[in-house]
Amino acid sequence: MEKIIDEKQQGNSLVMEPQSGNGKKLMIESYGCQMNFSDSEIVASILAKEGFNTTQSLEEADLVLINTCSIRDKAEQTVRKRLEKYNAVKKINPGMKVGVLGCMAERLKAKFLEEEKIVDLVVGPDAYKDLPNLINEVEEGRNAVNVILSKDETYGDISPVRLQSNGVSAFVSITRGCDNMCTFCVVPFTRGRERSRDPQSILEEVNDLAAKGFKEITLLGQNVDSYLWYGGGLKKDFKNASEIQKATATNFAGLLKLVAEAHPKMRIRFSTSNPQDMTLDVIETMAKYPNICRYIHLPVQSGSDRILKEMNRLHTRQEYFELIDNIRKLMPDCAISQDMITGFPTETEEDHQDTLSLMEYVKYDFGFMFAYSERPGTMAARKLEDDVPEKVKKRRLTEIVNLQQEHSHYRTKQFLGKTVEVLIEKESKKSNLHWSGRTTQNTVAVFPKENYKVGDFVNVKINDCTSATLIGEAVGYSENN
Numbered sequence: 001m002e003k004i005i006d007e008k009q010q011g012n013s014l015v016m017e018p019q020s021g022n023g024k025k026l027m028i029e030s031y032g033c034q035m036n037f038s039d040s041e042i043v044a045s046i047l048a049k050e051g052f053n054t055t056q057s058l059e060e061a062d063l064v065l066i067n068t069c070s071i072r073d074k075a076e077q078t079v080r081k082r083l084e085k086y087n088a089v090k091k092i093n094p095g096m097k098v099g100v101l102g103c104m105a106e107r108l109k110a111k112f113l114e115e116e117k118i119v120d121l122v123v124g125p126d127a128y129k130d131l132p133n134l135i136n137e138v139e140e141g142r143n144a145v146n147v148i149l150s151k152d153e154t155y156g157d158i159s160p161v162r163l164q165s166n167g168v169s170a171f172v173s174i175t176r177g178c179d180n181m182c183t184f185c186v187v188p189f190t191r192g193r194e195r196s197r198d199p200q201s202i203l204e205e206v207n208d209l210a211a212k213g214f215k216e217i218t219l220l221g222q223n224v225d226s227y228l229w230y231g232g233g234l235k236k237d238f239k240n241a242s243e244i245q246k247a248t249a250t251n252f253a254g255l256l257k258l259v260a261e262a263h264p265k266m267r268i269r270f271s272t273s274n275p276q277d278m279t280l281d282v283i284e285t286m287a288k289y290p291n292i293c294r295y296i297h298l299p300v301q302s303g304s305d306r307i308l309k310e311m312n313r314l315h316t317r318q319e320y321f322e323l324i325d326n327i328r329k330l331m332p333d334c335a336i337s338q339d340m341i342t343g344f345p346t347e348t349e350e351d352h353q354d355t356l357s358l359m360e361y362v363k364y365d366f367g368f369m370f371a372y373s374e375r376p377g378t379m380a381a382r383k384l385e386d387d388v389p390e391k392v393k394k395r396r397l398t399e400i401v402n403l404q405q406e407h408s409h410y411r412t413k414q415f416l417g418k419t420v421e422v423l424i425e426k427e428s429k430k431s432n433l434h435w436s437g438r439t440t441q442n443t444v445a446v447f448p449k450e451n452y453k454v455g456d457f458v459n460v461k462i463n464d465c466t467s468a469t470l471i472g473e474a475v476g477y478s479e480n481n
Contacts, residue, residue, distance in 0.1 A: 028066075032102070059092070068102040087118045098120055119143075120143055124190075130146045168455050171217070183380040184301075216269065219270040219271075229255075276314040294331055305317050347372075369404065371396075408467040
């Protein structure tokens with residue numbers, strides 16, 4: 001299944017498409033979450049102003065940057081293997097410089113220069129504006145490090161260079177960092193405190209994308225539901241600052257409304273949500289605007305109240321069910337996906353069965369499932385023994401993946417005989433005679449090309465399906481064209 005993955009399938013990279021220019025050549029690879037891919041676009045924009053061309057060829061690159069993920073040990077090992085590849089090339093091209101960006105850079109800091117001898121610079125997620133200075137230091141023969149976390153950097157003033165863009169969909173970052181101290185997660189330590197971006201700068205970026213013909217955006221944040229911006233200026237009729245802030249604040253529901261109304265024919269997605277922070281007004285706003293996609297990625301991590309407490313997830317199993325029920329009530333056609341960790345410290349067979357029963361209740365459309373991987377520096381690593389045997393973790397993971405496969409097929413079969421709107425994104429991987437796109441529920445659909453093109457909204461009648469893909473035939477353009 002394309003959307004059901006385990007820890008063995010992590011490590012997809014993004015290589016920049018060639019851009020025009022006359023400077024040195026830069027290659028970026030990105031691993032991990034969507035935010036890393038978005039950050040690479042910011043880095044590309046910063047360095048484009050310094051005259052860097054981009055290339056897909058490692059052998060001809062003057063500067064190689066790898067944007068890293070620390071969420072699991074598997075992701076870090078993938079990065080180290082890529083650095084081995086860079087080392088082989090660097091022996092042929094000793095002038096090539098190598099930099100590590102992102103969460104792994106923040107976690108290991110200057111230690112990275114000692115562990116990986118070929119690394120010339122280490123740059124944390126909040127220090128990308130300092131890249132030109134750091135590169136100058138490297139060119140003068142010094143290693144360079146900047147991993148200082150910021151309380152206010154959002155990169156809202158930088159227009160990202162769209163990498164490998166299909167001209168159809170794009171990421172728009174709205175928040176950075178996370179204040180939810182889940183005991184298994186390194187993100188608060190590698191990306192710092194939550195801060196939200198000025199809604200006006202977000203809208204300006206969306207406006208620019210719409211003007212360039214993009215048809216879909218994804219609003220990105222480690223926790224989008226925590227988005228909160230105080231602004232709007234002083235008003236004489238308010239008695240104190242707290243009243244002014246309250247009256248002029250934009251929360252996530254307000255931001256969704258702002259973007260949805262500005263571009264009623266543009267699809268809007270968002271990721272990622274945290275169950276403890278998703279409020280009813282967000283669901284109500286989604287239900288009100290048809291251009292907000294009927295899809296929520298709602299990580300739960302475990303179905304056991306005891307394990308949720310150990311994870312410091314500030315919601316219970318029952319509260320999660322209530323949230324699911326509200327989504328189903330207001331948007332019966334809304335797809336829901338999950339993140340799930342199996343084998344968390346102290347997890348018993350009863351806890352595991354609670355997770356399976358939660359999955360039976362929700363019947364997720366798809367999911368991202370992993371065996372627990374202890375991350376240095378997290379509360380779980382400091383306080384809890386990683387006591388679930390690897391064999392047990394893998395067996396439980398297999399059971400979760402198999403159940404999700406059943407549920408995914410159950411969900412795709414609900415589309416049989418129906419006509420759905422699909423936004424064409426690319427050629428099908430399996431046939432150059434078919435287009436591939438996604439429904440509003442984020443389900444992949446493929447159908448014969450005929451005379452349609454990338455970027456078209458097409459009505460597709462679904463005749464068949466797998467557990468991951470809808471198969472159909474186009475019956476005309478949708479009203480969004």
